[in-house]
Amino acid sequence: MKKVIAMLLAAVLCLAAFTACGSEAASGDKVLVVGTNAEFPPFEYIGDDGEPDGFDIALIKEIGKKLGMEVQIENMEFNSLVAAIGTKIDASIAGMTITEERLNAVDFSDPYYEAVQYVIVPADSTIATAEDLKNKAIGVQMGTTGETIAFKIEGAAVQSYNKALDAVNDLNNGRVDLVIIDRNPAKVFTQKFEGKVIALEGAQFEFESEEYAIALPKGSELVEKVNQALAEIKAEGTFDELLTQYIDSAEVE
Numbered sequence: 001m002k003k004v005i006a007m008l009l010a011a012v013l014c015l016a017a018f019t020a021c022g023s024e025a026a027s028g029d030k031v032l033v034v035g036t037n038a039e040f041p042p043f044e045y046i047g048d049d050g051e052p053d054g055f056d057i058a059l060i061k062e063i064g065k066k067l068g069m070e071v072q073i074e075n076m077e078f079n080s081l082v083a084a085i086g087t088k089i090d091a092s093i094a095g096m097t098i099t100e101e102r103l104n105a106v107d108f109s110d111p112y113y114e115a116v117q118y119v120i121v122p123a124d125s126t127i128a129t130a131e132d133l134k135n136k137a138i139g140v141q142m143g144t145t146g147e148t149i150a151f152k153i154e155g156a157a158v159q160s161y162n163k164a165l166d167a168v169n170d171l172n173n174g175r176v177d178l179v180i181i182d183r184n185p186a187k188v189f190t191q192k193f194e195g196k197v198i199a200l201e202g203a204q205f206e207f208e209s210e211e212y213a214i215a216l217p218k219g220s221e222l223v224e225k226v227n228q229a230l231a232e233i234k235a236e237g238t239f240d241e242l243l244t245q246y247i248d249s250a251e252v253e
């Protein structure tokens, strides 16, 4: 009888140990699966080595270090990120603006970057005010705040693309009249088509400022931990180093 109990006990212990090991990586660190859409330089793009890189990727890796978690990046469509949080991914970092609508589905960390939408137009365009945006063919990335703004413009024919760069390509080919996209990628994409397209400041069109934050499952205990890590990364100066490395270097002006 004693033997049987000992065997049962051993089996239970094994099982417990096995389950505990389930969420751990080979290194012993827990894995944080983070979704992004690597089509948004300088925040996220595919690096020369074929792996996602950029400010957001570097930032979430620093946060992972603080949490003692190994960060695993999942590159996916921007439009499917929010729905994937809590199921396919543990979090998302994607230059994602805090919006009322998204707050219905997810929690956000403290904001880490202030942004605004810009308007990319052909270099010879006369578009200059909010009024000029009416009745135009507007290219945007699907599911973005740029798309939300475009939908509200009177008479707009909105063309949504999976990749923002495709919208800029179509602007260059004359298939759309303008592209609405966040400031920093607008600057990077404009440089790719130097002399052909220009990026106009959002203030000209009365676009409101936006805040990027990390999206997490609603009610997740990770929110506090991520905020704590973010605060430390800022206090230690690492945050500013990443800004210099990824954001400032992407701006030629």
Ligand code: ARG
Residues within 6 Å of the ligand: 036, 037, 038, 039, 040, 044, 078, 094, 095, 096, 097, 098, 141, 143, 144, 145, 146, 182
């Ligand atoms: N800030 C905008 C938004 O939240 C655009 C973000 C697009 N990000 C990306 N990685 N493609 O909707």
